[in-house]
Amino acid sequence: MLTLQKANGVEIVSMPLDGMSLESLLAKEWLLTNQRGSYASSTIVGCNTRRYHGLLIGSLNPPANRIMTLAKCLEMVVLDGPAPSGRSQKANQRRVFNLSTFEFDGKFAPDNSGCMKRFRQDIGVHFDFQLDGLELTKSLYLLRETDTVALVYDFTKVKNPAQFILRPFVALRGFHTLQKSYAPLHSRWIERNGRKPADDNAARSGLLIRHDVPGSCELFLSCPDMNFEPDKQWWFNFVYRNDKERGQDFNEDLWTPGFFKGRVEEPHRIVFWANFSNKCRPEQLGAADIKQVREGLQNHHSIVVATARATDKRLKTLYLAADQFVTRRNTNSSALQNNSYQTGQDSQCEFRTTVLAGFPWFADWGRDAFVALPGLLLLTGRLDEAKSVLTTFAAAVDEGMIPNRFDDYSDTAYFNSIDASLWFINAAFQYLNTSGDLETFTEQLLPTIRWIIDSYYNGTRFDIRADDDELIIAGDESTQLTWMDAKYDGVAVTARCGKAVEVNALWYNSLCLLAQFYATRSIDNAKHYASIADRVKESFCRLFWNQRCGYLNDCVLPDGSADSSLRPNQIFAVSLPFTPLSPRQAKAVVDTVQQNLLTPYGLRTLAPSDSRYKGTYTGPQHQRDEAYHQGTVWAYLMGPFVEAYLRVNNFSRKSKKRAAQFIEPLLQHLTDEGCVGQISEIFDGDAPHQPRGCIAQAWSVAELIRAHQLINS
Numbered sequence: 044m045l046t047l048q049k050a051n052g053v054e055i056v057s058m059p060l061d062g063m064s065l066e067s068l069l070a071k072e073w074l075l076t077n078q079r080g081s082y083a084s085s086t087i088v089g090c091n092t093r094r095y096h097g098l099l100i101g102s103l104n105p106p107a108n109r110i111m112t113l114a115k116c117l118e119m120v121v122l123d124g125p126a127p128s129g130r131s132q133k134a135n136q137r138r139v140f141n142l143s144t145f146e147f148d149g150k151f152a153p154d155n156s157g158c159m160k161r162f163r164q165d166i167g168v169h170f171d172f173q174l175d176g177l178e179l180t181k182s183l184y185l186l187r188e189t190d191t192v193a194l195v196y197d198f199t200k201v202k203n204p205a206q207f208i209l210r211p212f213v214a215l216r217g218f219h220t221l222q223k224s225y226a227p228l229h230s231r232w233i234e235r236n237g238r239k240p241a242d243d244n245a246a247r248s249g250l251l252i253r254h255d256v257p258g259s260c261e262l263f264l265s266c267p268d269m270n271f272e273p274d275k276q277w278w279f280n281f282v283y284r285n286d287k288e289r290g291q292d293f294n295e296d297l298w299t300p301g302f303f304k305g306r307v308e309e310p311h312r313i314v315f316w317a318n319f320s321n322k323c324r325p326e327q328l329g330a331a332d333i334k335q336v337r338e339g340l341q342n343h344h345s346i347v348v349a350t351a352r353a354t355d356k357r358l359k360t361l362y363l364a365a366d367q368f369v370t371r372r373n374t375n376s377s378a379l380q381n382n383s384y385q386t387g388q389d390s391q392c393e394f395r396t397t398v399l400a401g402f403p404w405f406a407d408w409g410r411d412a413f414v415a416l417p418g419l420l421l422l423t424g425r426l427d428e429a430k431s432v433l434t435t436f437a438a439a440v441d442e443g444m445i446p447n448r449f450d451d452y453s454d455t456a457y458f459n460s461i462d463a464s465l466w467f468i469n470a471a472f473q474y475l476n477t478s479g480d481l482e483t484f485t486e487q488l489l490p491t492i493r494w495i496i497d498s499y500y501n502g503t504r505f506d507i508r509a510d511d512d513e514l515i516i517a518g519d520e521s522t523q524l525t526w527m528d529a530k531y532d533g534v535a536v537t538a539r540c541g542k543a544v545e546v547n548a549l550w551y552n553s554l555c556l557l558a559q560f561y562a563t564r565s566i567d568n569a570k571h572y573a574s575i576a577d578r579v580k581e582s583f584c585r586l587f588w589n590q591r592c593g594y595l596n597d598c599v600l601p602d603g604s605a606d607s608s609l610r611p612n613q614i615f616a617v618s619l620p621f622t623p624l625s626p627r628q629a630k631a632v633v634d635t636v637q638q639n640l641l642t643p644y645g646l647r648t649l650a651p652s653d654s655r656y657k658g659t660y661t662g663p664q665h666q667r668d669e670a671y672h673q674g675t676v677w678a679y680l681m682g683p684f685v686e687a688y689l690r691v692n693n694f695s696r697k698s699k700k701r702a703a704q705f706i707e708p709l710l711q712h713l714t715d716e717g718c719v720g721q722i723s724e725i726f727d728g729d730a731p732h733q734p735r736g737c738i739a740q741a742w743s744v745a746e747l748i749r750a751h752q753l754i755n756s
Contacts, residue, residue, distance in 0.1 A: 056163065069086050069088060071719060072084060076370075077370075089170065094220075095404060111216050119208040120139075121137055138175060142181060165344075166340035166344055169181070177200060180719065182196075186336060201311070204491070249265035250300060251263050275300055276298070280295075289663070315584070348362060391713070398740065400740070412470075437488060444498065514582050516595045533664045548623070597609075609640070648672040649672070675728055722747060
């Protein structure tokens with residue numbers, strides 16, 4: 044069981060490791076991020092189990108084009124002197140202790156079992172070791188403004204002299220790929236002033252590693268307290284078990300230029316630095332001050348918690364989890380320049396805030412950003428950043444559509460989402476209600492909102508348009524425009540073409556929000572949007588309400604037939620600010636969802652009684668895609684369910700007490716399993732509901748924050 048402890052005003056996760064099996068240790072992961080979209084992540088035992096695990100994954104074009112750089116380090120402590128009393132060992136025999144371990148085919152090597160005693164996480168991650176007569180803590184810190192990681196080794200108890208050896212392993216590759224031994228890597232030594240030292244072992248110099256291709260990026264390694272011994276090697280066939288389980292390539296080769304070596308004779312601190320850049324200038328490289336690094340990270344965490352005004356320990360942890368997704372995007376890209384006349388944004392602005400959808404592999408997605416924005420930024424008091432996220436995406440609107448996502452490697456914006464634009468409208472109005480910032484809303488957001496409404500009504504990409512009944516219709520069997528967007532081999536698993544229930548619930552909500560906004564500002568505009576909303580409401584109830592089943596159809600197909608699949612999408616027709624349903628219908632929807640789809644970790648995407656139901660999200664890509672929205676549990680859906688449940692029960696004290704029980708397993712998951720201090724993207728539909736997908740998902744965290752606030756307000 045994990046415990047929450049307090050250190051210098053910041054909540055941390057502390058986990059004793061004694062008695063835990065290796066399998067259990069490998070199932071728990073940690074994550075550190077910075078404002079550039081870069082990160083560091085691994086398991087709590089330090090063994091990488093994914094291609095995405097590494098000590099420094101940097102961003103060439105924040106927050107995109109992420110590169111695996113420093114994958115891992117081999118760390119050894121060699122003790123001199125007699126062994127502790129009671130050991131049957133010769134005097135002065137050298138004893139070797141390994142602080143790290145890797146998985147190869149069929150085995151783990153080297154063996155670090157028994158040495159690590161505790162894992163902790165606060166502004167960094169910490170691993171406490173106890174050796175014979177020696178105690179040390181390994182800490183890792185990721186700097187916020189640069190792609191720099193510090194590995195700090197605090198030797199706190201030294202009974203006998205020891206040698207410390209650190210061998211870095213490098214993989215300069217795109218973080219979605221794997222490296223093989225034919226990669227052209229090389230290294231050279233430089234002084235901090237850019238000159239090459241006369242002696243390769245010169246103290247206080249640094250190692251510059253680069254991929255030997257034109258325009259490549261560089262990794263700079265420095266350890267002022269130790270000498271370096273060149274020993275270039277390829278190590279082969281590291282195994283990544285999570286990739287293997289997902290049916291992907293799972294073997295990688297890593298390169299090492301040599302090893303750092305130093306002697307420890309008394310309590311001492313050794314700091315190893317790694318810095319990644321595609322514009323590396325040797326004269327600027329070198330170690331920062333670790334005390335200042337810690338103070339800067341501590342100050343940021345304290346500000347996050349203070350801004351959110353959190354008092355509950357687990358809520359503080361949630362707010363720090365939310366902070367990990369908030370990053371910056373370069374707005375000088377072409378995708379963010381094509382609508383400056385619409386938003387009135389300053390085209391000279393270099394960076395704006397955005398939200399990464401999930402770690403380790405997602406960048407910023409429009410749908411995810413605007414579902415997450417209320418919980419991630421509004422409820423945490425980060426209003427300026429919320430405004431920046433809204434204007435970032437508004438700047439990229441095209442043909443009346445908000446981008447679904449930005450490319451991982453370029454500035455390209457993709458628009459294959461029918462609901463991202465409608466979620467933008469909902470988030471923009473929530474920003475207005477929370478901030479009271481009428482100027483930003485009317486000048487920068489309202490023009491985009493009206494453009495979206497007009498485009499959806501008259502027609503835009505993917506044949507998105509209002510049908511004769513005023514409901515939004517779109518797509519065909521080959522498209523995947525809703526959030527249920529899995530597609531494999533050109534086949535959309537859940538195409539949901541025609542009129543999707545949550546899309547039209549969002550459409551009705553958007554029209555009502557505009558009519559309400561104009562009620563005291565423009566009678567003509569208010570009447571216009573209200574009249575459309577009235578017709579949408581009538582059509583919605585007529586087409587979607589399934590009297591025989593007692594719940595909402597999931598989709599009305601282009602031929603007019605109804606898809607009555609029992610899915611969670613109908614919950615939004617109850618949870619959004621404006622609902623087209625009667626109180627009786629809303630109560631029936633909530634009851635049906637609760638009885639058939641609710642699990643301890645969110646809502647299933649399909650009822651288990653359906654023949655297409657998939658209870659586990661495992662195996663190769665096609666198998667996982669078939670399960671992604673066909674039974675898999677999504678944690679973020681707990682937010683709209685809790686809101687809908689409270690609403691149909693009039694936010695009574697009894698309903699809040701019951702809703703608190705609904706979210707308790709997710710609050711325990713925050714600190715007990717998966718990625719410590721985070722909420723997973725998805726869970727198996729079948730018990731015991733193993734966490735799957737992204738180890739940290741923005742809207743999972745955001746909607747849990749929002750549910751917590753609804754219950755406790």
